[in-house]
Amino acid sequence: MPWLSTLMAVPVLGAVGVSLVKSDKLAKQLALAISLVVLVLTGVLAAQFNPTSGTRFQFAEVYDWIPRFGVHYGVGVDGIALVLIALSVVLVPIVILASWHDADGTGANAPPKRSVKTYFALLLVLEAMMIGVFASTDVFLFYVFFEAMLIPMYFMIGSYGGAQRSYAAVKFLLYSLFGGLLMLVAVIALYVIAEKGTFMFPELIGAIQDPTTQKWLFAGFFIAFAVKAPLWPFHTWLPDAAAQAPAGAAVLLVGVLDKVGTYGMLRFCLELFPDASKFFTPLVIVLSVVGIIYGAIVAIGQTDIKRLIAYTSISHFGFIAMGVFAMTANAGAGATLYMVNHGFSTGSLFLIAGFLIYRRGSSQIADYGGVQKVAPVLAGTFLIAGLSSLSLPGLSSFVSEFMVLIGTYEIHPVPAIIATTGVILAAVYVLWMYQRMMTGPTAESVKLFPDLDIREKWVVAPLIAVIIAVGFFPKPLLDVINPAVDKTLSTVQVDQFTPAVADKKGAGQ
Amino acid sequence: MQSPVEIIPHSSGVVGVSWLMIVLPLLGAAILLLSGRRTDRWGHFLGVAMVLASFVVAVASFVELLGLPEDQRRMGVALYQFIPGMADMGLLIDPLSISFALLITGVGSLIHIYSIGYMSHDPDRRRFFAYLNLFVAAMLLLVLADNYVALFIGWEGVGLASYLLIGFWQHKPSAAAAAKKAFIVNRVGDFGLLIAIFTIWTTFGSVAFAKVFPLAGEASNGTMTAVGLLLLLGACGKSAQLPLQSWLLDAMEGPTPVSALIHAATMVTAGVYLIVRSGAFFEVAPTAQLVVTIVGVATLLAGAIIGSAKDDIKKGLAGSTMSQIGYMMLAAGIGPAGYAFAIAHLITHGFFKANLFLGAGSVMHGMNDEVDMRRYGGLFPVMRITAITFIIGYLAIIGFPLLSGYFTKDGIIETAMEHNQILGWLAVLGAGLTGFYMSRMVFMTFFGKKRWADDAHPHESPAVMTVPLILLSIGSIFLGAFLILGNRFMKFLAPAVGLPEELPVFHFGSTAGLATLALVAVGAVFAWFRYGAADVPEVAPRGSFLTTFARRDLYGDALNETLLMRPGQWLTRFAVFFDNRGVDGLVNGLAATIGGTSGRLRRIQTGYVRSYALSILFGAAVVVGALLYVGNM
């Protein structure tokens, strides 16, 4: 059974269906149902996935697309892709449920009414593309999805966003296109120089041997991914886009779309251009560390909740990129896990911030105060999401951040130490935000806040549950991720570290 | 020194289910938090029951441990794989961890019970008990973990619980700020601990105690010194040692049982636990040990000085806590000779300091939550049980002969004296200061004139609060003698931390002991003249430079503010400005440049067809020229 094609087809057909039904309410219910079907299908797929099997890309489907240029419709998943697809399909139903009234125009402070059906159809189209981009095993197909993803997101920001939405949407689009075009050049050059007559990723591994060529092609790919991720200093589109996007779209933007950047670094940059990756490692690690500290410091100074969360993400993306380029088993697995965990923790922060903004009509931190007194559940879930963001042990982000740092420390101790100061800054920005918004005397404007209703609880509960579960028991995810990361690193051929003082009975556990 | 025994995997008996110690209070916290208002009526009983059950498991494990021969008294309980290939979730039941477990669950239970009464009027009592349960679970994970990663989870878990409990009354901005401060300062310490764990991992390829400690001797001295200092940084954060002491005094914003449980008896001693647990590293890094002792002594003096000037009874006690933990640090830095005294003092301190805090809470409970000692005075007749238990705690802490504190503190001072005369005498001086400030507290609170506020109607607290006080004071009287005499505790701990080559013998009336007693007496008498016999003004007099210095927490906050907060704020403002104008400005500037250039370039399109024709003709001429050129080549 063509599992992955089915996974993509269901939301696309669903989007068509959603845009055809008469009533808005039915459209929402249909969208939710479709996304849940996709979730179930992914569950079945994940159950059949065998992380330790010899075949790297499982559920592979390869058909000719443009035979003249060796372009294929090639999909397949390994452990890394699988967990990211899982992240996407888990987040989409949650986002749909969370965005239930976003386009309605109801509520005292809601934005004006816009087409509800279009919004949910766009969400489903986006879901299909997110699955596609992670599942592509053809570099050209990956590029197509990479760019096509921008379209639904552009409309979601540009039509359903806040006051500055068109500025943010255009900035987002131009930035991403800029990176994407560099990547297109590199993709074509890769095809031409490799002389393999195909765009299939597995066949292109090791095709480029010349170090100078590798460096140029690496730069083309890397800048695209650095813009997408975003890495410092290509980050300024993210705060605008995330702050202007509706909360649901912001979750998918920061939670999933941006992961394509770091995923691309891990999958394509490292494996296609191993020597160039090693050459550029110091530069990337410096950029990552700067991003970690810089993102955190700028986040501390923000006065807008959504911008603050966006800047925390820039800091977190620094961790992920650092983990990818540390090129150790722990850091690589940690970075992959971080991609998933960051999706959940930042996703829940954005969604709960969205609930707050829906109630108050303002995203300024100064407009809140003492929310904990009137809406304890809201405040509590916000705190948990925030604590996950500052990677409190026992919550999911800790495991990944710890692995990234320890893995980086194995090879690059100094950057790892500097990056670790990020955990202090993280505590400052999260807790200060919590202090300003949730504690203290209850502000007049929040006196009448209702606590989370049933729908909102259903939105938050699965996220919190995942955050805590992965925080204490990350093994199932790591078991899927580890073999894939090890395979990647063996392609890159990096020497794994050995402890200074080895146990005589064999190092490690 | 006699090296500790190896860890034996164990999965049967009570020890096999010792994880219940952690899971039960965690379950309690989860139920209380998730159930909402439904459990408001009986939630506190559930919280108490969970901790009591945990205590029962701890006692049972302890009994089972005692039943084993000494060389088998380190039992590893594997639970599950946490991060495959790096860290597994597992517990280590040995004399050291079980001592802590008993202290945490025992004193914890008493404080839980006490809280039923203390928090009876608070609408959020259920949430309070949930947080307390969460704390107990995290603290137990910290001390029972068999590797550094699991320890770190507990370490941060108690930090979270501490944050939640300090900020329990969130509507008070001061409480919220204090909670945040505590967490952030702790994070600075955690940073050190994290780097220490990284270094341990890269040095030994493992983070499990069982794997790394036997190899400690093989690592380079520099590495071990670094690990030791980093661990010390972590310990300083958690245990409020210099230079990370500033959060503890603010942490008194939390409800008093929290101060008793977390900020006196258990959590703040985690740093001492960490140093003692990592003794294997410190023993091969004498420099790190020396720094530990110096930090300990500095903090014990600083805490005592701060405690001497505070009028807020809880802050006075907080200063005292700092000081006492300084003693423990001092002992822990000395090595195997000091470990037993450090832990013993830790345990007795857990009892008498909890006793003192709860007593202070009881006083506040009767005085409409007044904390200013200048508004107390003459309370002895109206709250006799509280007063008597408080005085027992007081006598214990100042080292009144034959009470708990006497044995443990004297042990530390004498060990320090043998180790290093300067440190020893400074510790003696600290003891004298203890005598002064604790006496001052007792005299100001229970004796002298009544300086109560007009609406104060002091009364004795209910039995649910006084019974824990009585139990704790019994511990405060006898525990020290029980642990120290005959080196009972030292031998018990030996499987975990080893024994010194020469067992100390406790003798009454040693030079250091007598000097300590004399200084304490001087301090107490001085306090009597200042605060017992003389009238205490209701408003604090300006005081000398030293008093101001102490009242301002030795300018610790001012230092932090000048050195870290202000530059941090500037940096933040600059970074935000730089991001908006610099990075984003560059991008937007580039966009504007392109837009402007094309705007100007656009002017070439004049709309005059003749201009276009001219350029076409030029183009044609160029083409013809090129053709000719190429043709002639």
Add this chain to the structure above:
Amino acid sequence: MTTHYLVLSALLFAIGAVGVLVRRNAIVVFMCVELMLNACNLAFVTFARQHGNLDGQIIAFFVMVVAAAEVVIGLAIIVMIFRTRRSASVDDANLLKY
């Protein structure tokens, strides 16, 4: 002799081109275009004789036909523009700019 014809053709073409560039009256501009076309025809005819091949004359013939059609349409457009703008100056029709 062929060279002379060709140079004459080039000269006429260039004069026509300059005329297109400097005159503003659309009709005169048009005449200049016709001049350029004629210059080309001369070249075609000259080459036809040079090579003894009728194709050049055929092409010149087609050029004439097309030029006739072009003149019809062009003049119709000029008349139309003149009707609406009361001017036959090519500089006046400069709305399509920037």
Add this chain to the structure above:
Amino acid sequence: MGETITFWVLAVLSVAAAFGLVFSRKAVYSALMLGMVMLSLAVLYAIQDAPFLAAVQIIVYTGAVMMLFLFVLMLVGVDSADSLVETIRGQRFWAAVAGLGFAVLLALGVGNVTFAAPTGMEAAVKEAGGNVPSLAQLLFTRYVFAFEVTSALLITAALGAMVLAHRERVRPKATQRELARARFIGPQPSPLPGPGTYALHNAIDMPALLPDGTVSPKSINRVLARHDTEDGVRPTDPEKAALIKQVIEKDIVVKEAPEQEDDR
């Protein structure tokens, strides 16, 4: 020799005419100059063995196309002269540079080539027996498709010219009734004065004006003038008023005289 003389005469003539085309201020002159060039070229075609093209050149170009130009010129205004002021800065200079450069380059290119003596058309036209049959043969065999396409082009052009020149009626044509109505609502219901008079009005009570603008005394109706005078209505124009007064007085004099005669 004859060809050379013809060439040089016509070459000079056509280049001069071409300059005239470009530089004459009046469009009509330009058109005539163009005609001159075309006729010269026609002769040049003829001496280059292209009699058919020469004929077509004269018939189509000089006959049809040039007439079309002249018609349009008349529509637009024959005597309209271009202003000589150049509005686009540098246009003339650069146009001259480009034109000169272009001509020089072409001339250089052509001059560099050494041509053999022309082959001549004799061989090519021998088979079909003459220039016109040969061209016809080619047109209807090898170039038949292009030929058909040109016919389509011509039809399209004709249709296009009609469509372009057609003026769309924006409102329905006015009926006689509407025209009459409009006339009586308007300021002047009466017909306008006929050509040749300078009067603004065509009414019996208004004196006619002489070519120099003065009132013709003969045109003043005496009866009306007297009534006007009695009613105290006087033209505002003092000259006219004086004339009327004079006419009336003369009338009285005339009247009085018979009375006097009668009296006599």
